Amino acid sequence: MLPNLIIIGAQKCGTSALHYYLSFHPEVFMSRPKELNFFIKERNWPQGRKWYEGRFDSGATITGEASPNYTAHPHFRGVPRRMHSLVPEAKLIYLVRDPIERIVSQYVHNYTKRRTRTAPGGRFEHVRRGKGLAETVLEDGTTYLPRSSYFMQIERFLRFYPESSILVLAQDDLRAEHDRLPTLRKVFRFLGVDESFEHKKFSQLRHQTQMKQRKTRMGVLGERLPRPVWTRLEGRVKSVEPVERPRVGDKLKRELTARLKDDIDRFREFTGRDFADWSI
Numbered sequence: 001m002l003p004n005l006i007i008i009g010a011q012k013c014g015t016s017a018l019h020y021y022l023s024f025h026p027e028v029f030m031s032r033p034k035e036l037n038f039f040i041k042e043r044n045w046p047q048g049r050k051w052y053e054g055r056f057d058s059g060a061t062i063t064g065e066a067s068p069n070y071t072a073h074p075h076f077r078g079v080p081r082r083m084h085s086l087v088p089e090a091k092l093i094y095l096v097r098d099p100i101e102r103i104v105s106q107y108v109h110n111y112t113k114r115r116t117r118t119a120p121g122g123r124f125e126h127v128r129r130g131k132g133l134a135e136t137v138l139e140d141g142t143t144y145l146p147r148s149s150y151f152m153q154i155e156r157f158l159r160f161y162p163e164s165s166i167l168v169l170a171q172d173d174l175r176a177e178h179d180r181l182p183t184l185r186k187v188f189r190f191l192g193v194d195e196s197f198e199h200k201k202f203s204q205l206r207h208q209t210q211m212k213q214r215k216t217r218m219g220v221l222g223e224r225l226p227r228p229v230w231t232r233l234e235g236r237v238k239s240v241e242p243v244e245r246p247r248v249g250d251k252l253k254r255e256l257t258a259r260l261k262d263d264i265d266r267f268r269e270f271t272g273r274d275f276a277d278w279s280i
Contacts, residue, residue, distance in 0.1 A: 005064030009071030012105035013095040014171040017206035019066040027193040029060035039082040071153040084160035097171035099148035151267035
């Protein structure tokens with residue numbers, strides 16, 4: 001059984017929340033784990049079709065997965081072509097948010113996990129001492145700007161999939177309680193399943209923002225120690241530290257705006273939405 005729904009991104013835009021809400025619908029089966037990264041040559045494409053088919057339940061009307069790395073071109077190339085070669089009739093959902101806020105969330109996520117960018121082969125490089133937000137997100141070869149170049153990403157899928165097969169949502173459509181149920185009904189209608197379905201979990205905000213924590217160097221070292229040893233030490237050393245969300249200074253905002261504005265303007269034209277509350 002191959003999927004007929006793929007949530008293609010973007011990273012840090014609510015893909016986990018949508019995957020979670022969809023999983024309660026009786027006509028929908030969402031993969032576990034959420035991110036299969038199958039159509040990425042450097043990830044699970046070599047596993048082959050049978051491996052991918054085995055991730056899904058053949059009894060559901062809609063079967064799907066959510067892999068934000070599918071919209072990380074040019075870091076991961078060729079995803080739309082591979083996807084269309086296997087599931088040409090699939091419905092695609094693309095979630096977005098304020099492009100600068102998305103960049104900051106990606107930075108915090110990577111910093112928390114002590115990484116800033118992916119090295120060749122899918123391995124993560126550790127944060128270098130002294131690198132701040134601006135230096136990190138503007139570094140050549142990182143995915144911060146490409147992942148927020150929403151039109152550039154979606155345009156590559158439009159070469160293979162008709163516009164009618166792609167639904168674009170904003171993260172705020174799911175975060176605001178008064179918008180969440182109408183948005184989920186819109187998704188259900190797009191997928192051709194019972195749009196009147198409701199669940200008590202739909203009233204809950206999934207993945208509410210909380211203070212992030214980052215392992216200290218002692219915390220990282222502790223993971224490499226035998227468990228009995230670390231259990232004795234853990235309470236005596238500082239193993240985690242809070243991570244505050246960095247502020248985007250005026251200079252960085254101008255630079256990000258200059259690099260992203262043309263793309264975001266084209267994305268607004270494509271979607272017909274003004275995204276009036278965005279910073280670009």
